[in-house]
Amino acid sequence: MTIIVVAVFGSAALHSNSQSILGVRARIPFDFMVGDQIIPAGMVSARGVNTSNAGTLSITNHSVNENIVRIGHRLPGTNITKQGKLVFHRYGDRYYLAEVWVPGYKAWQVEESNSERAMKSERRFARNTRPRVVTVLAEIQ
Numbered sequence: 001m002t003i004i005v006v007a008v009f010g011s012a013a014l015h016s017n018s019q020s021i022l023g024v025r026a027r028i029p030f031d032f033m034v035g036d037q038i039i040p041a042g043m044v045s046a047r048g049v050n051t052s053n054a055g056t057l058s059i060t061n062h063s064v065n066e067n068i069v070r071i072g073h074r075l076p077g078t079n080i081t082k083q084g085k086l087v088f089h090r091y092g093d094r095y096y097l098a099e100v101w102v103p104g105y106k107a108w109q110v111e112e113s114n115s116e117r118a119m120k121s122e123r124r125f126a127r128n129t130r131p132r133v134v135t136v137l138a139e140i141q
Contacts, residue, residue, distance in 0.1 A: 023047025
C-alpha cells in the first residue's frame with residue numbers, strides 16, 4: 001500500500017565548487033529515521049552534496065536546526081525527475097527516509113541503517129516483507 005502526502009517544497013540552489021546543487025524542502029508531519037538518528041517532524045530539506053552517482057546526502061531539520069549527513073547513491077533505473085519528493089519506508093509507527101528526488105536530477109537512494117535492516121529481517125520472519133511506502137510530493141516554488 002502506498003500513502004501519498006502532498007506538501008509544498010522549496011527548491012534551494014546551493015553552490016559548491018562552482019556547481020549548483022539543488023535540494024528539496026517540505027514540512028514532514030511525522031518523526032522519521034535517517035541512519036539510526038531520529039529527525040523530528042517539521043520543516044526538512046534534503047540535498048546531495050555533489051552531482052556524482054554516489055556521495056553524501058545532507059538532511060536538515062530547520063525546525064530544530066539539526067543537520068545529518070548520510071551516504072547515498074543514485075537510484076538505478078530512474079530518469080531525471082521533474083517532480084521533487086521524499087520517499088519513506090514505514091514499518092509500523094517508524095518511518096525511514098529511503099529516497100530523495102530532486103527536480104533535474106536522478107533520484108538518490110539513502111543507505112539503509114542497521115535498524116531498518118533489522119526491521120526488514122523481522123518482517124521477513126513474520127512473512128510480512130514489504131514496508132509501506134509513504135511519498136511526500138514536492139511543488140517547486
